Amino acid sequence: AQTVTQSQPEMSVQEAETVTLSCTYDTSESDYYLFWYKQPPSRQMILVIRQEAYKQQNATENRFSVNFQKAAKSFSLKISDSQLGDAAMYFCAFGASGTYKYIFGTGTRLKVLA
Amino acid sequence: DTEVTQTPKHLVMGMTNKKSLKCEQHMGHRAMYWYKQKAKKPPELMFVYSYEKLSINESVPSRFSPECPNSSLLNLHLHALQPEDSALYLCASGIGTSGRGGYTQYFGPGTRLTVL
Numbered sequence: 001a002q003t004v005t006q007s008q009p010e011m012s013v014q015e016a017e018t019v020t021l022s023c024t025y026d027t028s029e030s031d032y033y034l035f036w037y038k039q040p041p042s043r044q045m046i047l048v049i050r051q052e053a054y055k056q057q058n059a060t061e062n063r064f065s066v067n068f069q070k071a072a073k074s075f076s077l078k079i080s081d082s083q084l085g086d087a088a089m090y091f092c093a094f095g096a097s098g099t100y101k102y103i104f105g106t107g108t109r110l111k112v113l114a
Numbered sequence: 115d116t117e118v119t120q121t122p123k124h125l126v127m128g129m130t131n132k133k134s135l136k137c138e139q140h141m142g143h144r145a146m147y148w149y150k151q152k153a154k155k156p157p158e159l160m161f162v163y164s165y166e167k168l169s170i171n172e173s174v175p176s177r178f179s180p181e182c183p184n185s186s187l188l189n190l191h192l193h194a195l196q197p198e199d200s201a202l203y204l205c206a207s208g209i210g211t212s213g214r215g216g217y218t219q220y221f222g223p224g225t226r227l228t229v230l
Contacts, residue, residue: 033217043202045157045221091156095217100145100170100208102219104156 002027004094006105013082014113020067021077021108023092031097034068034075039107040088048090051075079110087112117141118222120205126228129195135225137188137205145169146188147206147219148180150199157204163188195229202226 003026013019025034036048051059051068058066063080079086092105118139127133137146145164149157162170163182177199179191188205206219 035218037221042223043226044223045204045206047218047220050218089154097217100147100162100164100217101159107154107156109154 002029002094002096002103004092004103004105006090006092006108008108009106010109010111012111012113013079013086015082015084017082018078018080019082019110021079021090021092021110023075023077023105025073025075025092025094025103027073027094027096029096033095033097034066035093035095035102036064036066036075036077037091037093038086038088039091040085045091049077082112084112084114086110118205118207118220120203120222120225122225123223124226124228126230127192127195128230129197131195132191132193134192135190135203135205135227137190137207137222138186139207139220139222140186141207141220142185143207143209143220144185145208145217145219146182147208148178148188148190149204149206151202151204151224161190192227195227197229200227200229 005024032053034051038046049061065078067076089107091107093102121136148160151157160174161180166182177194181189202224204224205222208219
């Protein structure tokens with residue numbers, strides 16, 4: 001069975017600074033996808049970034065990038081130049097290829113300080 | 115365009131009421147999902163429809179009844195709910211294939227349900 005662990009229930013970052021949210025997972029699958037979703041107080045889950053396990057290159061979307069360490073089963077999210085609008089709950093999710101079901105982590109609440 | 119719409123935004127119902135939640139997407143996605151989310155918790159999968167057929171039912175009580183009338187529309191019919199069913203109900207859609215994008219899910223804004 002797959003598991004996803006987010007060990008930081010809450011993080012804070014100063015506006016314009018950089019913050020890294022951690023996520024580790026456990027699986028015996030070889031083909032899978034990893035995701036970071038953002039859920040602001042407005043409550044909609046927004047896809048931030050996606051990583052295919054077969055790709056060695058780390059995914060990047062503007063100020064968001066991941067550090068994907070497949071052997072260590074680690075998938076951290078780096079947010080650069082943090083903005084007030086980045087304040088949200090961030091969920092890490094695992095999806096095995098060929099299955100519909102995600103395994104979610106417990107989430108990290110990010111606060112951005114002005 | 116990755117828009118999934120949900121109506122209503124808020125719903126308050128009594129335990130004897132019958133109501134429905136609606137979800138719509140026009141991205142050509144063939145997989146559609148219902149999730150239940152309690153405060154400060156990750157979403158919990160309830161149902162998955164693939165090509166308009168029920169693919170996954172996560173042992174959800176029968177007072178929740180999903181329906182997929184066509185590839186763009188997903189309903190969740192509610193009847194005789196309990197106060198503990200109060201939660202945010204999220205709909206998602208996805209490509210649903212092993213191709214590019216895999217099983218990436220795109221979420222709607224949710225319906226906040228309160229059961230009195």
